[in-house]
Amino acid sequence: MTTIDTKNKPEGSGPAAAAPLLEVDNLHVEFRTRDGVAKAINGVSYDVSAGETLAVLGESGSGKSVTAQTIMGILDMPPGHITGGEIRFHGKDMLKMSKEERRKIRGQKISMIFQDALSALNPVYSVGFQLAEMFTVHRGMSKKDAKLKSIELMDQVRIPAAKDRVNDYPHQFSGGMRQRIMIAMALALDPELIIADEPTTALDVTVQAQVMDLLAELQRERNMGLILITHDLGVVADVADKIAVMYAGRIVEQAPVRELYRQPTHPYTKGLLESIPRLDHKGRELYAIKGLPPNLMRIPSGCAFNPRCPYAQDVCRSEIPPLHEISVGRGSACHFWETVMEGEVRG
Amino acid sequence: MGRYVVRRLLQMIPVFIGTTFLIYYMVYQLGGDPISAMFGDKGADPVFVRQMREEFHLNDPLIVQYWYYITDLLHGDFGTSFNGRPVADELKRAFPVSIRLAMIAFAIEVVVGVGLGLLSGLRRGKFVDTLVLAGTLVVISIPVFVLGTVAQFWLGSEWGIFEATATVGDATWSQLLLPGIVLGSLSLAFVARLTRTSVAENMRADYVRTATAKGLPRRRVVTRHLLRNSLIPVVTFLGADLGALMAGAIVTEGIFNVDGVGRLIYLAVTKHESSTVVGAVAALVMIYLVMNLIVDLLYAVLDPRIRYA
Ligand SMILES: Nc1ncnc2c1ncn2[C@@H]1O[C@H](COP(=O)(O)OP(=O)(O)OP(=O)(O)O)[C@@H](O)[C@H]1O
Numbered sequence A: 001m002t003t004i005d006t007k008n009k010p011e012g013s014g015p016a017a018a019a020p021l022l023e024v025d026n027l028h029v030e031f032r033t034r035d036g037v038a039k040a041i042n043g044v045s046y047d048v049s050a051g052e053t054l055a056v057l058g059e060s061g062s063g064k065s066v067t068a069q070t071i072m073g074i075l076d077m078p079p080g081h082i083t084g085g086e087i088r089f090h091g092k093d094m095l096k097m098s099k100e101e102r103r104k105i106r107g108q109k110i111s112m113i114f115q116d117a118l119s120a121l122n123p124v125y126s127v128g129f130q131l132a133e134m135f136t137v138h139r140g141m142s143k144k145d146a147k148l149k150s151i152e153l154m155d156q157v158r159i160p161a162a163k164d165r166v167n168d169y170p171h172q173f174s175g176g177m178r179q180r181i182m183i184a185m186a187l188a189l190d191p192e193l194i195i196a197d198e199p200t201t202a203l204d205v206t207v208q209a210q211v212m213d214l215l216a217e218l219q220r221e222r223n224m225g226l227i228l229i230t231h232d233l234g235v236v237a238d239v240a241d242k243i244a245v246m247y248a249g250r251i252v253e254q255a256p257v258r259e260l261y262r263q264p265t266h267p268y269t270k271g272l273l274e275s276i277p278r279l280d281h282k283g284r285e286l287y288a289i290k291g292l293p294p295n296l297m298r299i300p301s302g303c304a305f306n307p308r309c310p311y312a313q314d315v316c317r318s319e320i321p322p323l324h325e326i327s328v329g330r331g332s333a334c335h336f337w338e339t340v341m342e343g344e345v346r347g
Numbered sequence B: 001m002g003r004y005v006v007r008r009l010l011q012m013i014p015v016f017i018g019t020t021f022l023i024y025y026m027v028y029q030l031g032g033d034p035i036s037a038m039f040g041d042k043g044a045d046p047v048f049v050r051q052m053r054e055e056f057h058l059n060d061p062l063i064v065q066y067w068y069y070i071t072d073l074l075h076g077d078f079g080t081s082f083n084g085r086p087v088a089d090e091l092k093r094a095f096p097v098s099i100r101l102a103m104i105a106f107a108i109e110v111v112v113g114v115g116l117g118l119l120s121g122l123r124r125g126k127f128v129d130t131l132v133l134a135g136t137l138v139v140i141s142i143p144v145f146v147l148g149t150v151a152q153f154w155l156g157s158e159w160g161i162f163e164a165t166a167t168v169g170d171a172t173w174s175q176l177l178l179p180g181i182v183l184g185s186l187s188l189a190f191v192a193r194l195t196r197t198s199v200a201e202n203m204r205a206d207y208v209r210t211a212t213a214k215g216l217p218r219r220r221v222v223t224r225h226l227l228r229n230s231l232i233p234v235v236t237f238l239g240a241d242l243g244a245l246m247a248g249a250i251v252t253e254g255i256f257n258v259d260g261v262g263r264l265i266y267l268a269v270t271k272h273e274s275s276t277v278v279g280a281v282a283a284l285v286m287i288y289l290v291m292n293l294i295v296d297l298l299y300a301v302l303d304p305r306i307r308y309a
């Protein structure tokens, strides 16, 4: 297997320049509930190539998981409705595929790692059964062979004494080990793309790094695309190639990881960066974004961020800012991105 | 698992003793001097009465009487009714009929109840779901007596789809079909509703979502992952209900003239046949306890979190 180091590649070459593996294009999703229509996704576009890691950032409710669920085809429908856009995998719109075609992509080509492995694994089946299921169902393997493969997988994600533990149930494992099993399950059929929705949030701080490192390493080894949904800006800096920042169901800023850290071009991103606790600034009060995330049933007109934005002007309340292209692979949905870019990052 | 079984078996002993004593006590209190009752207005020979009281230990304190009774019982001797027939014979005749009836009711309750529950749980808010909810509500709210009589008249006598009554003595399977349906209908309604709620709840569970995300065919997601978990609370209900089906068939047995345990107990109570009543109930308690054990074991098989607790 070729190992491609995606992190130290020169700009504009390597996997990022190849045709994207997955393209989300102007996606719209809404939830029609008794209380009204929540516009959860309002024109999200992002793409990932093989071997590339895209980190998706944004506060709670910004639509990170809903986008991921829509890509996987596991959105609750109803109440969810896809009202527009395309999701292209190898250039083919998955939203137009038959149920059966999509099922064949799930787990085999694109797989997903969930936040809480304890609830995401079935409590009544052994982990071995749940891993083996991938092989018996998708590959028609015998139970015996599938079990051997499961043990092999558990070894690969470094679960000690995999052979003895293959028949154990999810509740008998520690949080970190359970998440490794989730990772093993996602990797089972050598998918091209993995979506990890806050894979370490539910874990102890001490094991978070281990699990994240494992995931990053396996991704690099297998040259998979990775969409990493996270709150943790520290993790992002270490493993991601590029970042998409979401706010109220839109991408407000998109950039290669280092550029975004060095020079954010959207007030929201800037606020996020300034709220990272930093050792050298210990004792100083954290800058946090003031105000609350918008109600998705009544998203503010114009720029959704305007009630909370220190840069807001009249135009922000009337006109939705498009995603201005700043440079290749870099965009900001702010009317005043130039002003924001010039400012220093406080923190 | 082995230790779990042993523990559960040991737990059954005090429960068995407690319930049988309670029944013994209550039936004893039920009243009348059974010996005098035997002779009615004629009046009995006092010597003979004394002899009888001796034989049936009626002069001893209740707890001693109970002791005699329970030791006999454990030797398979259910005692003799006052008219001289061994209670065991009566039970041997009545129980198979009731067990057959209960099995029919149970099978219908499980297959149709779980089936309807799954269907409506998967299509919550749709037409099928509304239909199942309304139908089960009707069944739950109609008294068994009315349901049984109506079913007997239309399905049995008028349209002749089922046999309307059973022959006294040994009822055949086909004669028990309609009473079985009537008997199982109430539980069926409960099972359907319980399954529906459980399925609808688990459908949104993370592990079901994972199963879908794994690319498993929907059939497998539903049967292996969703249904298996949803059945855990249903199995608990089913276990408790199996005992109730045996004991609670009095009304149904009455309507369809089925000569089962319910009828036996009813007749014994009216005739103050204490030993028959206690014997029949003790046998029911035993069946109930064994059923409960089986359910608990099944429960442990279904849910490993219990097995390893
Ligand atoms: N099944 C659903 N029914 C109704 N609304 C939903 C459903 N799933 C998500 N939503 C709504 O969609 C919005 C976006 O949710 P999403 O889960 O994508 O947020 P998120 O960015 O992943 O947040 P978090 O960081 O908390 O995971 C939320 O306001 C949420 O209430």
Ligand code: SF4
Pocket: A266, A267, A268, A303, A304, A305, A306, A307, A309, A310, A311, A312, A313, A316, A321, A333, A334, A335, A336, A337
């Ligand atoms: S468009 Fe206006 S309100 Fe929105 S982020 Fe930019 S400055 Fe703030």
Ligand SMILES: [Mg+2]
Pocket: A064, A065, A066, A197
């Ligand atoms: Mg989320």
